[in-house]
Amino acid sequence: MQITSFKQYEEDYKKSVENPEQFWGEVAQNFQWRKPWYKVLSWNFKDPEIKWFEGAKLNITENCLDRHLAANGDKPSIIWEPNNTEEESVTYTYKMLHERVCRFANVLKRNGAKKGDRICIYMPMVPELAIAVLACARIGAVHSVIFGGFSAKSIADRINDSQCKLVITADGAYRGNKQIPLKEVIDDALIGCPTVEKCIVLTHVRTPVSMLKGRDVWWEDEVKHVNDICEAEEMDAEDMLFILYTSGSTGKPKGVVHTCGGYMVYAGYTFTNVFNYKPGEVYFCTADIGWITGHSYIVYGPLSQGATSVLFEGIPTYPNPSRFWDIIEKHKVNTLYTAPTAIRSLMSFGEEPLIGKDLSSIRVLGSVGEPINEEAWHWFDEKIGHGKAPLVDTWWQTETGGIMISPIATVTPTKPGFATLPLPGIQPILVDEHGKEIEGNGISGNLCIKFPWPGMLRTTYGDHERCKQTYFSTYENLYFTGDGCLRDEDGYYRITGRVDDVLNVSGHRIGTAEVENAINMHAGVVESAVVGYPHDVKGQGIYAFVINPEMHGEAELTKKDILQTVTRVIGAIAKPDKILFVSGLPKTRSGKIMRRILRKIAEGDTGNLGDTSTLLDPAVVDEIIEAAKKQ
Numbered sequence: 166m167q168i169t170s171f172k173q174y175e176e177d178y179k180k181s182v183e184n185p186e187q188f189w190g191e192v193a194q195n196f197q198w199r200k201p202w203y204k205v206l207s208w209n210f211k212d213p214e215i216k217w218f219e220g221a222k223l224n225i226t227e228n229c230l231d232r233h234l235a236a237n238g239d240k241p242s243i244i245w246e247p248n249n250t251e252e253e254s255v256t257y258t259y260k261m262l263h264e265r266v267c268r269f270a271n272v273l274k275r276n277g278a279k280k281g282d283r284i285c286i287y288m289p290m291v292p293e294l295a296i297a298v299l300a301c302a303r304i305g306a307v308h309s310v311i312f313g314g315f316s317a318k319s320i321a322d323r324i325n326d327s328q329c330k331l332v333i334t335a336d337g338a339y340r341g342n343k344q345i346p347l348k349e350v351i352d353d354a355l356i357g358c359p360t361v362e363k364c365i366v367l368t369h370v371r372t373p374v375s376m377l378k379g380r381d382v383w384w385e386d387e388v389k390h391v392n393d394i395c396e397a398e399e400m401d402a403e404d405m406l407f408i409l410y411t412s413g414s415t416g417k418p419k420g421v422v423h424t425c426g427g428y429m430v431y432a433g434y435t436f437t438n439v440f441n442y443k444p445g446e447v448y449f450c451t452a453d454i455g456w457i458t459g460h461s462y463i464v465y466g467p468l469s470q471g472a473t474s475v476l477f478e479g480i481p482t483y484p485n486p487s488r489f490w491d492i493i494e495k496h497k498v499n500t501l502y503t504a505p506t507a508i509r510s511l512m513s514f515g516e517e518p519l520i521g522k523d524l525s526s527i528r529v530l531g532s533v534g535e536p537i538n539e540e541a542w543h544w545f546d547e548k549i550g551h552g553k554a555p556l557v558d559t560w561w562q563t564e565t566g567g568i569m570i571s572p573i574a575t576v577t578p579t580k581p582g583f584a585t586l587p588l589p590g591i592q593p594i595l596v597d598e599h600g601k602e603i604e605g606n607g608i609s610g611n612l613c614i615k616f617p618w619p620g621m622l623r624t625t626y627g628d629h630e631r632c633k634q635t636y637f638s639t640y641e642n643l644y645f646t647g648d649g650c651l652r653d654e655d656g657y658y659r660i661t662g663r664v665d666d667v668l669n670v671s672g673h674r675i676g677t678a679e680v681e682n683a684i685n686m687h688a689g690v691v692e693s694a695v696v697g698y699p700h701d702v703k704g705q706g707i708y709a710f711v712i713n714p715e716m717h718g719e720a721e722l723t724k725k726d727i728l729q730t731v732t733r734v735i736g737a738i739a740k741p742d743k744i745l746f747v748s749g750l751p752k753t754r755s756g757k758i759m760r761r762i763l764r765k766i767a768e769g770d771t772g773n774l775g776d777t778s779t780l781l782d783p784a785v786v787d788e789i790i791e792a793a794k795k796q
């Protein structure tokens with residue numbers, strides 16, 4: 166199923182559009198099924214209802230582990246690179262990983278977990294995180310991984326939304342020279358989580374934690390009570406595999422639901438093609454398993470293809486900004502898949518951290534999560550790829566399950582700043598604000614997808630209506646991505662960023678409404694409005710306009726308090742970069758905040774604010790501009 170020439174890409178693409186069922190049916194033959202499907206696809210975008218590989222039975226862990234054992238059991242599956250450089254890296258062969266997953270799957274069963282139960286995972290980037298994820302899949306439990314940067318309240322909201330029965334965590338996590346007390350955060354969260362019966366705790370940083378009798382058990386003790394034989398649960402292709410919460414423009418984060426069959430096929434197919442993965446190569450994705458990139462391109466995609474995947478616990482700049490380059494040299498990494506924000510941050514240290522580092526193993530480079538600016542693209546291409554490694558700018562979303570628009574390494578000619586062309590099976594269209602298709606090349610519009618693909622979300626957990634409203638109602642019969650997009654004269658796609666109230670801060674997706682709600686929880690805050698502004702390293706920074714009448718000249722203290730509130734309510738990743746106290750916000754007569762104006766002010770572009778005639782009180786704008794200038 167690997168595409169090796171541009172001609173083949175064109176042929177496959179054509180076939181995938183003209184005869185999608187035949188195309189995906191053939192791709193799916195490259196996976197192991199317990200029972201075949203009787204129908205490749207049934208769908209409508211109205212409800213929406215999407216079913217891939219109907220009637221088929223499988224277990225994704227048999228595809229990620231068991232099927233590699235005979236020929237490649239001794240091949241490395243995961244290479245773990247710890248945060249602390251004094252510690253040794255650890256290599257798990259496929260045989261070892263299989264053994265650990267089966268053993269931990271038995272631990273889950275021993276603690277009452279069954280097929281269909283939801284299990285929350287809040288862990289550091291250690292091999293046991295991948296083991297926990299795969300062990301859930303092994304027994305048919307649904308994992309909901311929560312990124313280590315989220316607060317107790319965020320965790321509790323997510324656990325309650327999906328009524329998790331079990332939590333898997335660790336005493337703590339390392340993050341550069343910091344430690345995150347994961348178990349303590351979980352303890353706070355679980356005060357408000359009546360559905361959680363058991364909590365399994367891995368020892369990692371060896372910080373003292375309190376263990377609640379009857380609820381909390383140690384990972385290390387539990388694995389001693391079980392053996393390592395665990396037959397995989399037979400799953401329906403459309404059974405739920407996992408939930409992953411993500412932010413939108415309104416309300417609380419939604420639980421994006423992915424199912425077993427289609428997700429597996431799509432993650433595996435896109436992994437092998439986009440990165441042109443060759444057996445024996447070492448692949449390194451720097452994302453966190455708390456995000457979709459880690460699910461699809463550290464765990465399921467690579468392992469389903471028998472690849473060797475590097476799992477890195479640390480951050481790019483600890484103990485120094487040579488960290489990535491040292492890992493590449495040490496493990497002879499062939500593919501590096503990272504985020505523009507990391508590239509920009511490393512770029513800022515100049516070339517010194519690269520001196521003497523052997524990067525000759527690098528064959529393919531990848532970028533994900535946000536638009537990559539040309540300067541970062543060229544730096545990555547020249548300094549890391551030495552101009553010889555194809556750089557794939559991969560556009561996709563939590564909801565799409567896998568890469569959608571991207572070059573295929575060694576096949577698609579690249580162009581800086583462009584995600585280039587849709588992968589086979591993906592039918593993008595650009596529409597105007599009324600949903601009318603904008604045809605031809607050299608045009609811009611809102612990016613939609615008009616035909617299903619196997620990796621797409623099926624629902625949002627517990628609220629199908631919300632899935633329909635968010636993705637399938639803006640434009641009739643289309644999946645709306647929320648992104649703006651340009652299609653140039655060559656038919657190449659460039660993603661220009663979100664057109665809704667969703668921010669992308671260091672590749673992390675944050676809803677402006679969520680940040681506003683958090684700020685408003687601070688006593689004294691009357692109202693707030695949050696917008697994004699261009700940030701050199703993060704891509705977008707968070708700018709908060711806050712009405713707070715009770716300041717009494719304590720602006721700095723109040724700002725600190727607000728930051729603390731946001732950290733407590735959402736997590737440190739959502740902390741505003743700038744807070745501006747104002748006496749009013751620009752609103753329409755119907756009371757709607759005009760964010761367009763605030764965005765302009767945040768960007769420092771106040772020359773042309775556009776039409777302000779619908780404002781209730783135009784004077785407030787001048788006042789905000791003056792305040793912003795003084796800041």
Ligand code: WT7
Nearest residue numbers: 533534535536558559560561562563660663674
């Ligand atoms: C949003 C999805 C994809 C996994 C990580 C983020 C933006 C993603 C690109 C890219 C420009 C990109 C979009 C998208 N985005 N990749 N290559 N070029 N923008 O997943 O948290 O679901 O965020 O990230 O705006 O909608 P996510």
